[in-house]
Amino acid sequence: xxxxxxxxxYLALVLYIGIFAFRQKAGSAEEYFLAGRSLGPxxxxxxxxxxxxxxFTILGSAGHAFANGIVTFALxxxxxxxxxxxxxFFIGTRMWxxxxxxxxxxxxxxxxxxxxxxxxxxxxxxxxxxxxVPYIIIGVMGGGTALRGISGGxxxxxxxxxxxALVVMSYVFFGGMRGTAFVNTFQTVLFLSFGAVALIxxxxxxxxxxxxxxxxxxSPATAPLLSRERISPWYYFSYTFIPLSxxxxxxxxxxxxxxxxxxxFKRTVIFYPVCLLAxxxxxxxxxxxxxxxxxxxxxxxKLEARAALAxxxxxxxxxxxxxxxRQAAGDDVVLVMLETFAxxxxxxxxxxxxxxxxxxxxxxxxxxxxxxxxxxxxxYGGKERFGEGVQVQTGRIFVVLLTVVAYxxxxxxxxxxxxxxxxxxxxxxxxxxxxxxxxxxxKRSTKWGALAVTLWVAFAVxxxxxVPGALAWGGLLPVVPMTLISCALMIVVSLITPPPSSAxxxxxx
Amino acid sequence: xxxxxxxxxxxxxxxxxxxFWFWSEARPLVFGVLPVGLAYHALYCLAVTxxxxxxxRMAWPSHLEAAAPDRxxxxxx
Numbered sequence: 001x002x003x004x005x006x007x008x009x010y011l012a013l014v015l016y017i018g019i020f021a022f023r024q025k026a027g028s029a030e031e032y033f034l035a036g037r038s039l040g041p042x043x044x045x046x047x048x049x050x051x052x053x054x055x056f057t058i059l060g061s062a063g064h065a066f067a068n069g070i071v072t073f074a075l076x077x078x079x080x081x082x083x084x085x086x087x088x089f090f091i092g093t094r095m096w097x098x099x100x101x102x103x104x105x106x107x108x109x110x111x112x113x114x115x116x117x118x119x120x121x122x123x124x125x126x127x128x129x130x131x132x133v134p135y136i137i138i139g140v141m142g143g144g145t146a147l148r149g150i151s152g153g154x155x156x157x158x159x160x161x162x163x164x165a166l167v168v169m170s171y172v173f174f175g176g177m178r179g180t181a182f183v184n185t186f187q188t189v190l191f192l193s194f195g196a197v198a199l200i201x202x203x204x205x206x207x208x209x210x211x212x213x214x215x216x217x218x219s220p221a222t223a224p225l226l227s228r229e230r231i232s233p234w235y236y237f238s239y240t241f242i243p244l245s246x247x248x249x250x251x252x253x254x255x256x257x258x259x260x261x262x263x264x265f266k267r268t269v270i271f272y273p274v275c276l277l278a279x280x281x282x283x284x285x286x287x288x289x290x291x292x293x294x295x296x297x298x299x300x301x302k303l304e305a306r307a308a309l310a311x312x313x314x315x316x317x318x319x320x321x322x323x324x325x326r327q328a329a330g331d332d333v334v335l336v337m338l339e340t341f342a343x344x345x346x347x348x349x350x351x352x353x354x355x356x357x358x359x360x361x362x363x364x365x366x367x368x369x370x371x372x373x374x375x376x377x378x379x380y381g382g383k384e385r386f387g388e389g390v391q392v393q394t395g396r397i398f399v400v401l402l403t404v405v406a407y408x409x410x411x412x413x414x415x416x417x418x419x420x421x422x423x424x425x426x427x428x429x430x431x432x433x434x435x436x437x438x439x440x441x442x443k444r445s446t447k448w449g450a451l452a453v454t455l456w457v458a459f460a461v462x463x464x465x466x467v468p469g470a471l472a473w474g475g476l477l478p479v480v481p482m483t484l485i486s487c488a489l490m491i492v493v494s495l496i497t498p499p500p501s502s503a504x505x506x507x508x509x
Numbered sequence: 510x511x512x513x514x515x516x517x518x519x520x521x522x523x524x525x526x527x528x529f530w531f532w533s534e535a536r537p538l539v540f541g542v543l544p545v546g547l548a549y550h551a552l553y554c555l556a557v558t559x560x561x562x563x564x565x566r567m568a569w570p571s572h573l574e575a576a577a578p579d580r581x582x583x584x585x586x
Contacts, residue, residue, distance in 0.1 A: 226535035
């Protein structure tokens with residue numbers, strides 16, 4: 001129970017920071033939803049990085065590396081280390097400037113103004129919102145699973161999920177963007193230190209990693225985990241398209257509007273790859289190293305399930321296959337390693353680090369609330385009729401409703417569905433990124449091009465999720481054709497439809 | 510000239526991510542523990558940091574700040 005007590009103390013501290021520590025008078029929508037566009041450089045860097053790290057970062061990355069080996073780092077971390085800072089440099093800075101100049105609070109507001117459209121903006125909002133909801137549900141599920149694991153099963157899944165959802169909802173409700181940003185900053189510091197501390201503690205417990213690596217290399221079953229021989233180059237290449245999704249995520253795009261000065265992007269752009277390295281390298285390495293711990297019963301069971309899965313004939317029932325997959329899944333290997341090698345009090349502190357990564361749904365809840373109040377409530381006359389105070393209260397009510405709906409779904413639906421939905425959402429957001437590039441850099445782009453891209457993305461996400469292997473052309477992941485077809489549609493449809501007025505284009509180029 | 514150099518560096522770093530030369534190799538183990546493919550990508554992240562530093566030094570879009578009025582009051586937090 002000691003780890004659980006430490007984690008509860010951590011949750012209380014998070015609540016305090018989010019609600020009280022940096023509270024300001026939140027009268028205006030800009031203050032509540034964007035922290036008054038006044039975040040400083042350190043908070044901007046750490047909070048933006050933390051906002052983009054989810055439960056997957058610590059638990060999922062180690063689990064993926066446990067099953068697939070070191071390729072996890074190149075697929076997900078170093079590709080992101082290259083693409084994300086570039087998108088912040090080229091797109092984030094421009095969105096920030098337009099937000100300051102024209103008062104935009106969401107990407108859809110910018111699209112509506114840039115392409116002189118109304119309802120097409122609503123269509124973009126609908127697709128963005130639909131792709132974001134699975135993340136929020138996964139966040140609640142991650143909270144329930146992590147709290148159950150850290151308490152050794154004393155806190156059941158439903159209660160763990162409820163506690164995490166309540167804490168997140170409270171500081172988003174009261175603290176808005178400022179509270180969320182400061183909580184994210186605190187959490188990022190915590191989980192950045194998590195990797196190094198976990199690595200040192202587990203290394204001591206295992207008597208160093210050299211023997212573990214040599215034993216993995218000595219076995220034909222595990223040696224491929226230390227290279228990329230099992231991965232096709234086209235699959236590997238495809239993964240460089242996935243980080244394009246980051247700047248198209250509404251919570252990241254909206255966060256770009258919170259910086260006080262343009263200069264605050266500088267440190268973020270420079271240090272983002274180092275932050276990724278600091279958190280992903282230890283997690284991936286530990287995930288791979290866990291394969292050598294056959295003497296740990298929970299890990300041995302996973303390895304046996306993996307071997308049984310590999311030996312299963314193709315005609316085996318799908319239920320058997322799914323059950324073995326669940327047993328072989330390595331999402332909790334870091335927790336198991338900490339349980340085995342870390343003293344109880346340290347396991348508690350490291351558990352708090354895991355909770356910090358799991359509780360990433362805050363910014364997504366706030367982003368969806370911002371989008372709803374700005375892109376729907378305000379756009380369709382609510383702000384004019386009821387005033388800005390009611391708009392902020394509507395945003396808060398939306399936060400509560402969204403959390404309750406996400407929690408209810410998280411209790412009833414199997415997690416696998418939402419894990420998959422999140423994978424499709426990544427491809428969907430990557431394929432939406434041409435909207436931002438066209439709006440900011442191409443004079444001739446039109447609202448009809450934007451509509452074609454939006455409809456294509458909605459269709460492609462549904463199609464690829466329903467038809468196995470759809471759009472996986474020539475061994476590529478669907479994200480590549482989805483993004484390239486988006487680009488082609490934007491170009492072709494824009495060229496055959498009338499452009500916005502030169503006065504509007506002139507304000508952007 | 511600077512811009513051309515930076516554009517070349519961006520393309521080069523993207524190509525360097527597709528490191529087929531360490532595809533099937535685990536050895537040597539760097540520092541006795543890190544498979545060479547993993548060590549390469551850790552170093553790659555540091556190289557990207559260098560590129561980002563160069564971008565912010567040589568191609569920073571400061572004109573964007575000049576065109577954006579400061580709508581906030583008080584110190585940054």
